[in-house]
Amino acid sequence: MVKDLVTNPNVVLRKEFDDWAVLFDPDTGDAVGTNPIGVTVWNALDECDTLEDLATVVRASFEDVPDTVQDDIEAFVADLLAKGLVGKVVEERP
Amino acid sequence: MEGQDEFQPAVLPQEAPRVMRTPRGLDIALTARCNLRCSYCYFFDNEVVQYEDLPTEEWLRFFEECGRLGVMDLTLAGGEPFLREDLHELIQGIVENRMRFSLLSNGSQITAETASFLAATGRCSHVQVSVDGGDAEAHDAARGEGSFERAVEGIRTLQRADVNVAVRVTIHKHNVHRLEETTRFLLEDLGLPGFSTNSAGYLGSCQQHSSGLLLTVEERSEAMEALVRLERAYPNRISATAGPLAEARMWREMVDARAAGAPPIPGRGCLSGCGCHATKLAVRSDGRYIVCGLLQDDTLGRINEDALQDVWLESSTLATFRSRHRVPLRTFPECRTCEYVDYCTGNCPALALSLTGDAQRPSPDACLRRFLEQGGRIPETVVETAVRPDADRSRRTPS
Ligand code: SF4
Ligand code: SF4
Numbered sequence: 001m002v003k004d005l006v007t008n009p010n011v012v013l014r015k016e017f018d019d020w021a022v023l024f025d026p027d028t029g030d031a032v033g034t035n036p037i038g039v040t041v042w043n044a045l046d047e048c049d050t051l052e053d054l055a056t057v058v059r060a061s062f063e064d065v066p067d068t069v070q071d072d073i074e075a076f077v078a079d080l081l082a083k084g085l086v087g088k089v090v091e092e093r094p
Numbered sequence: 095m096e097g098q099d100e101f102q103p104a105v106l107p108q109e110a111p112r113v114m115r116t117p118r119g120l121d122i123a124l125t126a127r128c129n130l131r132c133s134y135c136y137f138f139d140n141e142v143v144q145y146e147d148l149p150t151e152e153w154l155r156f157f158e159e160c161g162r163l164g165v166m167d168l169t170l171a172g173g174e175p176f177l178r179e180d181l182h183e184l185i186q187g188i189v190e191n192r193m194r195f196s197l198l199s200n201g202s203q204i205t206a207e208t209a210s211f212l213a214a215t216g217r218c219s220h221v222q223v224s225v226d227g228g229d230a231e232a233h234d235a236a237r238g239e240g241s242f243e244r245a246v247e248g249i250r251t252l253q254r255a256d257v258n259v260a261v262r263v264t265i266h267k268h269n270v271h272r273l274e275e276t277t278r279f280l281l282e283d284l285g286l287p288g289f290s291t292n293s294a295g296y297l298g299s300c301q302q303h304s305s306g307l308l309l310t311v312e313e314r315s316e317a318m319e320a321l322v323r324l325e326r327a328y329p330n331r332i333s334a335t336a337g338p339l340a341e342a343r344m345w346r347e348m349v350d351a352r353a354a355g356a357p358p359i360p361g362r363g364c365l366s367g368c369g370c371h372a373t374k375l376a377v378r379s380d381g382r383y384i385v386c387g388l389l390q391d392d393t394l395g396r397i398n399e400d401a402l403q404d405v406w407l408e409s410s411t412l413a414t415f416r417s418r419h420r421v422p423l424r425t426f427p428e429c430r431t432c433e434y435v436d437y438c439t440g441n442c443p444a445l446a447l448s449l450t451g452d453a454q455r456p457s458p459d460a461c462l463r464r465f466l467e468q469g470g471r472i473p474e475t476v477v478e479t480a481v482r483p484d485a486d487r488s489r490r491t492p493s
Contacts, residue, residue, distance in 0.1 A: 014164030016114040026192050
């Protein structure tokens with residue numbers, strides 16, 4: 001699911017308090033708050049190919065990560081996609 | 095001032111407020127020039143201000159810094175921002191640095207070309223145009239002959255280009271009896287979805303013309319009654335974060351709370367009347383950082399010389415403003431015995447400064463007790479809104 005996704009280059013990751021942040025899309029004015037795990041997923045998204053890769057990054061960055069983390073990441077990424085904060089890579093026609 | 099010697103500000107021993115890493119937005123006076131000289135303008139006639147403009151490169155450099163720090167919104171004002179010959183270039187700089195923007199204008203300098211440019215950026219939240227009446231007589235009284243027609247033409251130009259238009263009505267002696275006509279004109283003739291209101295305050299140029307502009311207690315009561323009636327006739331289309339409508343809501347809540355012997359309202363009873371400094375900062379046209387566009391005297395540094403994040407996190411002036419909400423109103427002699435003290439916010443610090451010489455005390459301008467003692471009336475019922483005056487983000491704006 002992740003390989004064909006790319007973070008919207010116009011979206012700003014704005015850190016506010018501690019590692020909590022806002023993902024701000026200046027084209028729509030939408031701002032979505034996210035916790036430090038969301039920030040880690042956002043920063044790793046363009047480098048990772050699969051949900052497992054993302055879960056591995058999260059497990060390496062935080063302690064006591066629940067077993068359901070991959071499902072949570074999937075739901076988070078789906079939400080970002082629905083909000084236009086990430087998009088699908090489209091192959092150019094030859 | 096009576097009792098001022100006894101004044102001992104005290105900050106409650108609570109945890110210091112958490113400060114976000116950078117401001118979410120900035121109010122920027124892009125220019126010190128204006129083609130009008132409105133008699134109530136807060137921007138002009140501030141003795142300490144250097145009325146000068148910065149070159150394009152300075153602003154562009156600063157916008158880059160804002161973008162790097164994740165600032166989301168810039169509000170561009172002045173003076174009259176549409177007088178900047180390099181406005182397109184400046185806005186391009188904002189867009190390239192992934193921010194949104196809005197403009198505050200008198201409407202007179204907006205061309206079709208600029209309106210189309212604003213629409214094409216996709217980042218313009220709105221252009222706010224000041225309209226103070228439903229006809230030239232009411233509007234031009236404080237803003238100068240011919241300004242009504244040009245403001246209306248500016249609005250129509252923006253509407254044709256599909257730019258969001260916000261209108262602000264500033265209420266003063268010359269238009270206070272014309273609120274019905276003003277509302278009909280804006281909502282019916284111009285077809286605007288809504289408009290906001292405030293009133294002229296004892297700031298800037300208004301200090302020289304205050305007796306001919308500022309509302310008396312009777313006029314203020316009348317304005318409140320008219321606006322509450324109009325708000326009922328046009329639901330959710332008239333808003334206010336300062337001025338008579340906001341006061342009607344706030345004061346009705348305070349009077350009802352006192353009559354019911356209600357417990358203190360959370361967040362009140364202290365100098366909590368302004369929260370702008372938690373999320374925003376302002377910059378004067380000469381590049382000096384200030385706490386808010388209405389508090390022009392106290393500068394916190396200069397753009398491109400002092401890093402925005404350092405000013406935001408380390409300014410002692412900002413720290414003072416951020417601890418205002420921990421200063422109990424009971425500390426002040428004038429509030430100590432007031433029956434409304436547990437429900438009051440102490441009101442706007444800029445007006446406190448201009449009226450008392452000290453921003454860190456209650457402003458007498460929006461003192462409920464004083465208003466009632468002088469014979470003021472508050473409408474019996476008001477329409478509840480989600481936005482309370484103490485949540486204000488943009489009280490009085492120029493243009
Ligand atoms: S109503 Fe006036 S006197 Fe009473 S607490 Fe508020 S500012 Fe002070
Ligand atoms: S209120 Fe606005 S239009 Fe009027 S003089 Fe001031 S900056 Fe110019």
